[in-house]
Amino acid sequence: MAPIAVTVCLVTCLLEFAQMWQPPLLQMVRSTVMGRALLGTTFMWRDLPIYPVGCVLGWLLMRRLAAGTRGVQDAVGPDAGPSLG
Secondary structure (H helix, E strand, O other): OHHHHHHHHHHHHHHHHHOOOOOHHHHHHHOOHHHHHHHOOOOOHHHOOHHHHHHHHHHHHHHHHHHHHHHHHHHHOOOOOOOOO
């Protein structure tokens, strides 16, 4: 899970920095609702710290959920599924 969180953090930071780049093709993409939603329009330094914080919180949540799922499987046992016969 940690590699996913790091990848998400890097991609979101790259997207934030890409907002400073305004070539005609990206301006055309950003002129659509979907383009604005995916790429954004305005670079803001204050957004950068939020990305790693969100990634760490997401990673911690997924770790906790995964640990809880393993605990349920251990408590119930592997043969606790529905009986087919």
